[in-house]
Amino acid sequence: MDPPSPSTPGMLLRPPVFRGMKVLDRSVFRKAVDLAALKVDPKNLGLIRKECAQDLLRVPRIAPIVKHDNGKVILLKLGVTPEDLSPLQQKTKELIAKNNAEIIPYKFEVDYSFWTVDDILSSILPESLLGETPGGYTAVGHIAHLNLREQYLPYKYLIGQVILDKNPTLRTVVNKLDAIDTVYRNFKMEVLAGDDDFWVEQSESGCRFQFDFSKVYWNTRLHTEHDRLISLFQRGEAVCDVMAGVGPFAVPAGKNGVIVLANDLNPDSYKAMVNNISLNKIAYTKAYNMDGRAFIHHAAAELEELAQGPPIENPFKKRSRTKPRQPVEVVSIPPTFQHYVMNLPASALEFLDAFKGVYHTRRHLFKPHTTAELPMIHVYCFTKEDPPTQDLLGRIKEALGWEMKEEEVRMHYVRKVAPMKDMYCCSFRLPAEVAFAAKDAQYVDIVPPTTTTTTTTTTEQRTGLRAESAKRPIV
Numbered sequence: 001m002d003p004p005s006p007s008t009p010g011m012l013l014r015p016p017v018f019r020g021m022k023v024l025d026r027s028v029f030r031k032a033v034d035l036a037a038l039k040v041d042p043k044n045l046g047l048i049r050k051e052c053a054q055d056l057l058r059v060p061r062i063a064p065i066v067k068h069d070n071g072k073v074i075l076l077k078l079g080v081t082p083e084d085l086s087p088l089q090q091k092t093k094e095l096i097a098k099n100n101a102e103i104i105p106y107k108f109e110v111d112y113s114f115w116t117v118d119d120i121l122s123s124i125l126p127e128s129l130l131g132e133t134p135g136g137y138t139a140v141g142h143i144a145h146l147n148l149r150e151q152y153l154p155y156k157y158l159i160g161q162v163i164l165d166k167n168p169t170l171r172t173v174v175n176k177l178d179a180i181d182t183v184y185r186n187f188k189m190e191v192l193a194g195d196d197d198f199w200v201e202q203s204e205s206g207c208r209f210q211f212d213f214s215k216v217y218w219n220t221r222l223h224t225e226h227d228r229l230i231s232l233f234q235r236g237e238a239v240c241d242v243m244a245g246v247g248p249f250a251v252p253a254g255k256n257g258v259i260v261l262a263n264d265l266n267p268d269s270y271k272a273m274v275n276n277i278s279l280n281k282i283a284y285t286k287a288y289n290m291d292g293r294a295f296i297h298h299a300a301a302e303l304e305e306l307a308q309g310p311p312i313e314n315p316f317k318k319r320s321r322t323k324p325r326q327p328v329e330v331v332s333i334p335p336t337f338q339h340y341v342m343n344l345p346a347s348a349l350e351f352l353d354a355f356k357g358v359y360h361t362r363r364h365l366f367k368p369h370t371t372a373e374l375p376m377i378h379v380y381c382f383t384k385e386d387p388p389t390q391d392l393l394g395r396i397k398e399a400l401g402w403e404m405k406e407e408e409v410r411m412h413y414v415r416k417v418a419p420m421k422d423m424y425c426c427s428f429r430l431p432a433e434v435a436f437a438a439k440d441a442q443y444v445d446i447v448p449p450t451t452t453t454t455t456t457t458t459t460e461q462r463t464g465l466r467a468e469s470a471k472r473p474i475v
């Protein structure tokens with residue numbers, strides 16, 4: 001079939017075609033389109049707009065009533081000219097006659113600012129590349145990040161510039177390079193357009209997060225999953241976030257009055273998390289920078305010790321002016337964790353071996369001696385199996401050294417990360433046989449790469465958790 005001729009109504013409001021352009025020339029996107037317009041008594045504008053809706057110009061981003069001379073006119077649909085009214089409905093023609101409406105030629109002029117990203121890219125890219133939409137991106141703060149396929153790379157700067165031009169909230173457009181870093185899970189990226197500035201601010205779960213997007217892991221698509229898990233944590237419970245990143249679980253949970261000991265191996269994630277704790281005025285979350293396996297043991301000891309201190313006062317909680325006698329918000333620290341979070345899907349299952357003997361010397365803290373139950377483990381993983389049950393149960397058994405029954409593990413589907421690869425969150429209660437087992441030599445703590453510091457705020461000494469940590473630097 002022949003392509004539609006440029007005079008076909010549908011083609012009139014498409015940008016001019018400049019296939020093969022590699023350096024953006026915005027000036028070529030000017031276009032004038034000849035339309036017909038109705039000049040009517042201003043008091044009849046609304047009536048005609050309503051009665052003749054089918055015959056008015058219906059093109060996205062163009063309102064059919066426009067200013068003309070000192071008044072307003074109504075634009076008629078594409079294909080109608082002052083000389084040829086035949087495309088109009090009979091009802092419209094009658095209304096025009098009845099209202100003595102004048103039909104005038106109207107030159108509708110558009111330029112680069114009118115067209116969408118897809119309009120422009122589809123007039124620039126070779127036809128062979130038009131099947132996909134390379135203009136799709138994910139925004140993190142002021143950065144749009146693309147994952148351009150190889151065939152689009154010769155046009156990458158142009159694609160980046162068009163996206164930047166068309167999205168006023170963006171300042172930088174980057175393309176992800178190579179695969180993800182295997183340890184810290186961050187991407188190398190190339191700036192395609194805009195500022196060479198990777199320091200972003202992003203909101204999630206009612207909190208603000210600041211970080212260098214080129215140095216740490218952040219995935220906007222995990223928002224719902226972060227919220228799901230956070231909603232399981234109760235105020236006054238203790239959560240151990242073993243691979244916490246910049247704090248998308250730890251900071252909002254802390255804001256809800258959950259005591260969180262949160263760790264990340266990446267020093268840049270750790271520093272950002274410390275800053276985010278302070279930025280959001282969180283009294284209940286404390287950041288650490290060590291290997292996750294070591295942290296599982298370290299945190300159990302640390303929490304038990306913290307629990308022996310005073311409850312945490314929240315100096316940031318605003319007091320009500322109308323209720324001046326409201327008590328200061330206080331949360332007691334439980335001696336054991338109610339939840340562990342392990343979001344490092346590529347290898348977190350392998351870290352389960354660290355739970356062997358984690359409460360060997362702390363049996364007295366749990367039932368039947370107290371009301372405390374053993375903690376829930378929420379461990380993220382990837383699988384290529386569908387259904388995933390046997391694969392995940394097998395890998396849990398291998399790492400934990402204990403066979404979990406199918407009904408003891410909740411496998412929550414999180415998202416598809418590749419055509420044959422799914423992300424799951426496995427939640428199960430830590431078995432007593434594992435938690436209280438004798439500790440193997442291999443579980444001796446590893447010296448962390450850096451020591452822990454706490455956020456520096458003037459209120460630091462007033463918060464139980466921070467006051468404790470200020471007294472006892474972790475080595």
Ligand SMILES: C[S@@+](CC[C@H](N)C(=O)[O-])C[C@H]1O[C@@H](n2cnc3c(N)ncnc32)[C@H](O)[C@@H]1O
Nearest residue numbers: 183184217243244245264265266291292343344
């Ligand atoms: C997939 S990210 C998840 C971060 C965060 N929990 C989230 O949901 O956005 C995994 C994190 O694990 C950290 N990590 C990698 N190896 C680690 C280890 N051995 N111990 C602790 N953290 C580790 C990485 O630096 C990264 O921030």
